[in-house]
Amino acid sequence: MAIVGAGPSGVLLSQLLHRAGVDCIVLERHTRDYVERRIRAGLLEWTTVELLQQAGVGERMMREGLVHEGILMAFDGRVHRIDLARLSGRRVLVYGQTEIQHDLDEVATGRVVWGAGEVRIHGIDTPRPQVTYERDGATQTIDCEFIAGCDGYHGICRASIPAGRITEYERVYPFGWLGILADVPPVNEELIYVNHPRGFALCSMRSRTRSRYYVQCPLEDRVEDWPDERIWEELAARLPATVAARLVTGPSIEKSIAPLRSFVVEPMRFGRLFLAGDAAHTVPPTGAKGLNLAAADVRVLSEVLIEYYHEGSERRLDEYSQRALARVWKATRFSWWLTTLMHRFSDDALARKLQLAELEYLAQSEAASKAVAENYSGLPF
Ligand code: APR
Ligand code: PHB
Numbered sequence: 001m002a003i004v005g006a007g008p009s010g011v012l013l014s015q016l017l018h019r020a021g022v023d024c025i026v027l028e029r030h031t032r033d034y035v036e037r038r039i040r041a042g043l044l045e046w047t048t049v050e051l052l053q054q055a056g057v058g059e060r061m062m063r064e065g066l067v068h069e070g071i072l073m074a075f076d077g078r079v080h081r082i083d084l085a086r087l088s089g090r091r092v093l094v095y096g097q098t099e100i101q102h103d104l105d106e107v108a109t110g111r112v113v114w115g116a117g118e119v120r121i122h123g124i125d126t127p128r129p130q131v132t133y134e135r136d137g138a139t140q141t142i143d144c145e146f147i148a149g150c151d152g153y154h155g156i157c158r159a160s161i162p163a164g165r166i167t168e169y170e171r172v173y174p175f176g177w178l179g180i181l182a183d184v185p186p187v188n189e190e191l192i193y194v195n196h197p198r199g200f201a202l203c204s205m206r207s208r209t210r211s212r213y214y215v216q217c218p219l220e221d222r223v224e225d226w227p228d229e230r231i232w233e234e235l236a237a238r239l240p241a242t243v244a245a246r247l248v249t250g251p252s253i254e255k256s257i258a259p260l261r262s263f264v265v266e267p268m269r270f271g272r273l274f275l276a277g278d279a280a281h282t283v284p285p286t287g288a289k290g291l292n293l294a295a296a297d298v299r300v301l302s303e304v305l306i307e308y309y310h311e312g313s314e315r316r317l318d319e320y321s322q323r324a325l326a327r328v329w330k331a332t333r334f335s336w337w338l339t340t341l342m343h344r345f346s347d348d349a350l351a352r353k354l355q356l357a358e359l360e361y362l363a364q365s366e367a368a369s370k371a372v373a374e375n376y377s378g379l380p381f
Contacts (some may be wrong), residue, residue, distance in 0.1 A: 181252065277297055
């Protein structure tokens with residue numbers, strides 16, 4: 001197996017395959033240090049937690065991760081709690097993707113080629129595909145049976161599929177998320193999603209001493225437009241007054257602006273190439289489905305590949321795309337819905353009234369809250 005990309009999808013896949021005795025190599029364009037420094041989301045569905053445990057990287061995660069049983073939704077001066085545990089029977093774990101990446105890299109040492117240049121895939125519609133890359137000025141060639149494209153949204157694997165053999169579905173949202181990471185205690189024990197006339201805000205965390213906050217911002221804005229003080233002021237202005245009064249501010253460790261996009265490609269396979277994670281789909285961060293979907297793909301892909309290697313059954317390989325996409329579309333729908341419900345889209349007064357009506361309904365209806373809880377905590381397989 002040759003795996004392109006050593007983000008969470010690629011390294012987790014390699015670890016699960018390795019434990020089942022399947023020989024694999026991972027090619028990553030960037031250095032390990034660079035990959036581990038990227039700040040990403042940090043909320044795990046319980047099925048993701050279990051998969052990481054199965055991969056042998058659960059120990060630190062269970063020690064340091066924070067188990068959450070609910071989330072808060074703030075709107076129009078009110079706060080509604082969704083009791084995930086009671087309504088869905090499931091909890092979630094707060095544990096940063098940077099930590100997961102580090103834990104996975106530790107166990108994958110030796111199987112990852114960091115800093116591989118000019119990675120190219122060849123013969124994906126033949127039984128003997130190849131991957132080439134540059135290392136120390138020389139071209140290296142890997143002969144393999146299958147290739148996993150785990151190289152993210154901007155990777156080369158999806159782009160290597162001939163035009164017309166896959167269909168892409170895409171929506172780009174008309175705003176971004178400005179994120180700030182700071183070593184200050186979180187303003188609240190549970191996450192708070194805020195719908196405010198000034199725009200969406202989210203209070204999240206990485207630990208009891210490290211907070212992660214986001215505010216919706218115009219797509220054209222740059223990080224330089226947002227000195228720390230301006231972010232803290234804007235966040236406080238969007239939070240319910242009682243919450244804002246508790247907000248502890250401090251110097252940022254990291255700040256970034258991310259665009260929001262819903263993107264899915266169908267099918268997730270072409271010949272001997274399987275796509276997994278962000279290479280096959282991207283969701284807006286609202287609801288934190290990105291990493292969880294990547295883990296779900298890897299779960300199915302590792303399962304069918306291991307079965308193929310143990311029993312020679314090609315039939316299961318043919319099921320990969322359909323099984324993965326069933327979950328992908330449901331999470332794409334949920335993250336689109338939550339994004340639409342919580343953000344400011346325009347000055348359209350009707351749209352705002354409709355959001356408030358839906359939020360009020362959510363706060364009054366056990367059935368509506370249960371639907372959110374089921375999707376948020378992760379649908380069962
Ligand atoms: N050659 C080698 N490696 C590449 C190439 C290339 N041409 N192009 C991209 N890569 C690498 C990137 O440098 C990156 O490390 O592939 C990796 C892809 O990792 P991610 O973008 O993290 O994607 P994935 O592993 O699927 O993880 C999905 O992480 O990005 C978040 O929101 C996303 O939470 C989701 C999860
Ligand atoms: C995060 O902690 O970065 C986070 C949490 C929940 C989300 C998105 C991001 O919905």
